[in-house]
Ligand SMILES: *[C@@H]1O[C@H](CO)[C@@H](O)[C@H](O)[C@H]1NC(C)=O
Ligand SMILES: *[C@@H]1O[C@H](CO)[C@@H](O)[C@H](O)[C@H]1NC(C)=O
């Protein structure tokens with residue numbers, strides 16, 4: 051009853067106001083407060099451009115605003131005064147059609163009416179009569195009651211933008227505007243959920259939303275803790291997702307700026323503009339834009355347009371058989387089959403046909419979307435699409451048997467996948483009344499399964515193979531070292547152990563200087579250099595190197611305390627043949643400027659004479675191998691292991707793609723993952739592979755020290771890339787699951803003085819090569835059995851499954867098939883579904899694990915090279931076969947088996 055009466059009440063009040071409108075003092079802009087009964091229109095405030103209220107600091111204004119100065123859509127808005135940007139709009143769905151429409155403040159609240167007097171928008175019924183309207187310095191527009199308590203505020207009803215310190219609650223959305231001059235709700239939204247903040251494309255028509263970006267999945271963000279997200283807000287130092295207790299869950303650091311305007315653009319991109327002052331008239335350059343790639347937007351190239359390229363250079367084309375459409379995007383040529391939409395749909399199978407897309411063409415949403423079904427075959431996927439009018443096409447991934455139905459109001463853009471080896475899912479677009487799909491001879495039957503002849507070879511042949519691989523490996527290392535010596539040549543850079551995609555100019559001039567012995571000049575100056583200590587200072591800090599807390603491939607590590615009482619770890623690099631000082635300092639500047647919550651921070655360094663020391667933040671729980679493999683103390687609980695996995699993955703993802711210089715770690719292993727109280731997980735020793743001198747056998751030491759984590763490409767002449775780290779990380783993930791080394795021989799590592807790291811600590815000393823066991827249990831879907839027996843079942847089976855699947859994907863022999871580190875992080879934290887491992891690219895594990903059984907020396911050779919344990923020994927000795935219940939419903943599986951970037 052009240053609901054019905056309410057607009058009528060408003061209207062009767064407005065009729066009186068309309069009569070009085072002419073009497074209102076036109077043009078005088080109120081400051082901070084307005085009181086009932088007040089009316090404003092664009093006409094009444096034509097001198098101020100519709101502005102009728104300003105905040106006390108003058109930064110924000112309330113106005114009757116017509117974006118783009120068109121004359122048919124006026125909105126009750128809040129503007130940023132100096133830039134003129136609209137940060138809020140009330141009547142998005144119902145604009146005022148001309149200058150005389152009114153915005154009115156009465157005791158009933160705020161209302162917008164058309165010139166004819168019909169109600170276009172109003173605040174909901176208020177709990178008490180409104181006594182004032184206040185525009186706060188923050189940009190919040192609030193209705194206050196007689197006691198100044200807030201009755202309603204615009205910050206609770208955001209449109210397409212947020213300003214600094216404006217919270218967006220979990221469950222709330224920003225919705226993009228239809229265009230720059232029409233604030234009607236468009237097809238994109240930014241939604242904050244208890245887990246994340248995500249961009250999605252969809253809109254009306256009742257069909258689904260396709261997610262195409264999420265903050266948690268963006269490598270530029272970092273997760274600080276595990277807690278449900280309560281709200282999102284930007285402030286002067288970045289964008290944050292907060293828990294209900296106002297502590298940070300996710301952070302996205304941004305360059306400091308007193309004012310930010312975060313806007314969901316009409317193209318679907320989220321842009322954060324920063325202003326150097328509250329009253330700055332233009333934003334600083336360098337907006338944060340998400341998603342970062344131009345091809346990642348749903349309509350990057352219009353419907354069915356094919357986007358290719360990366361960063362800021364992208365091009366649009368049409369896929370084969372398609373022609374450019376006059377309305378943007380691509381369409382089928384006029385005389386061929388015709389596309390279907392959900393409006394002119396038919397489910398009559400005899401009429402439908404599917405147009406196959408060329409291999410390597412992917413759909414924008416498949417990067418993030420979960421497959422609609424998993425486990426069925428291609429024809430099942432097709433018939434699912436045929437039977438549903440909302441389905442406009444589908445992608446089917448042979449290797450993971452994942453089926454992605456394309457459902458939205460229309461089809462979005464396609465993009466050229468970066469891995470063009472035909473391993474991508476095959477795409478089909480639904481058409482009608484055309485010839486059957488025949489595009490480009492795509493072979494829709496599964497490729498004939500690869501035969502791994504080597505498995506069938508007698509062990510003698512295997513032995514030969516191993517010897518050959520070993521010889522190749524050594525040969526490659528030798529040639530590599532020669533290349534290192536000629537590192538000033540640009541082509542040598544391609545295989546440097548730490549790969550740099552960008553070289554700073556300082557670096558290049560450095561090469562030119564290389565004849566000058568700058569070792570004794572202490573005045574090397576490189577911008578951004580971290581604190582430089584003298585050797586004497588570090589002697590004092592470490593109390594004359596008294597407390598040794600570890601040793602790694604580069605030298606011993608000592609505990610120290612800086613004069614300000616902060617604890618540090620001082621690493622003394624004892625290797626000879628180091629780089630010259632300038633080169634070293636360049637590296638320090640790079641490493642010292644890398645800040646991420648999951649990366650150990652370099653506090654300073656010392657380069658004095660031949661001495662090289664690094665000063666790191668102190669991590670009180672030491673490296674992961676101690677907690678994970680150590681027999682002292684309780685086993686690391688499953689929850690902690692998940693935190694370690696996610697944190698380490700995020701740290702590596704940042705090294706690979708989050709910072710200016712792409713850094714391949716090259717030595718990912720539990721010894722280089724450090725833990726501290728409060729669940730801190732940090733990657734150590736990144737950027738150091740570069741410090742090794744060219745003439746150093748140290749590289750070989752490193753290699754020996756990390757066998758077990760070495761990707762196959764180390765042994766072939768294939769390029770070392772970030773995917774090499776992904777492989778090593780996959781090994782670490784399996785060790786996290788099992789709680790012991792994958793490489794189970796007890797040979798003391800030359801570089802590891804930590805006696806616990808090489809030893810067994812799980813129950814039982816035998817067992818198969820664990821990665822192979824993981825592969826077998828994966829095939830049987832018996833994941834629980836893989837978990838560390840010491841946990842006695844205190845694991846979450848779905849998480850074990852997820853970690854094992856991700857780990858196996860990381861181990862794919864073909865580097866291009868391994869997910870990127872950011873995808874790994876996303877899959878681990880559940881923001882992306884776990885991809886389905888491709889067994890064909892994992893059979894080499896069987897080769898290493900089983901193929902050498904029966905030849906002790908071959909086992910040893912294999913161990914040395916691959917960290918594998920031969921098949922000898924009791925395969926079940928260490929298994930506590932816990933009862934498993936892996937009966938998964940298809941719906942459960944589909945949420946688990948999402949395919950990440952391929
Ligand atoms: C505003 O207008 C309404 C309706 O005419 C009237 O009842 C009310 O007293 C007015 N309030 C003020 C503060 O003038
Ligand atoms: C409400 O705020 C205004 C402006 O600050 C002030 O003048 C007024 O006294 C306040 N009223 C109450 C009841 O606090």
Ligand SMILES: *[C@@H]1O[C@H](CO)[C@@H](O)[C@H](O)[C@H]1NC(C)=O
Pocket residue numbers: 221222223241
């Ligand atoms: C945000 O969008 C979702 C999905 O459409 C919807 O269920 C939810 O109600 C929206 N929230 C708000 C506050 O509009």
Ligand SMILES: *[C@@H]1O[C@H](CO)[C@@H](O)[C@H](O)[C@H]1NC(C)=O
Pocket residue numbers: 285286287288290298
């Ligand atoms: C922004 O918020 C974060 C998280 O609450 C906080 O650590 C930081 O100090 C804030 N920045 C400023 C400038 O207030």
Ligand SMILES: *[C@@H]1O[C@H](CO)[C@@H](O)[C@H](O)[C@H]1NC(C)=O
Pocket residue numbers: 132327329330331
């Ligand atoms: C911004 O404010 C400062 C002082 O408050 C003033 O000096 C400056 O001129 C203002 N800038 C603009 C663009 O209004």
Ligand SMILES: *[C@@H]1O[C@H](CO)[C@@H](O)[C@H](O)[C@H]1NC(C)=O
Pocket residue numbers: 362363
């Ligand atoms: C990409 O952007 C950078 C700076 O943002 C610019 O220097 C470069 O020229 C751009 N490249 C292309 C191809 O537009």
Ligand SMILES: *[C@@H]1O[C@H](CO)[C@@H](O)[C@H](O)[C@H]1NC(C)=O
Pocket residue numbers: 388389390391393394482
């Ligand atoms: C179905 O509708 C779409 C757009 O609404 C149109 O492009 C297409 O040609 C139609 N198909 C048929 C078979 O009529």
Ligand SMILES: *[C@@H]1O[C@H](CO)[C@@H](O)[C@H](O)[C@H]1NC(C)=O
Pocket residue numbers: 437438439440441457
């Ligand atoms: C078609 O697909 C939509 C979205 O997945 C689903 O909600 C609907 O039930 C399906 N309709 C039929 C007939 O299967």
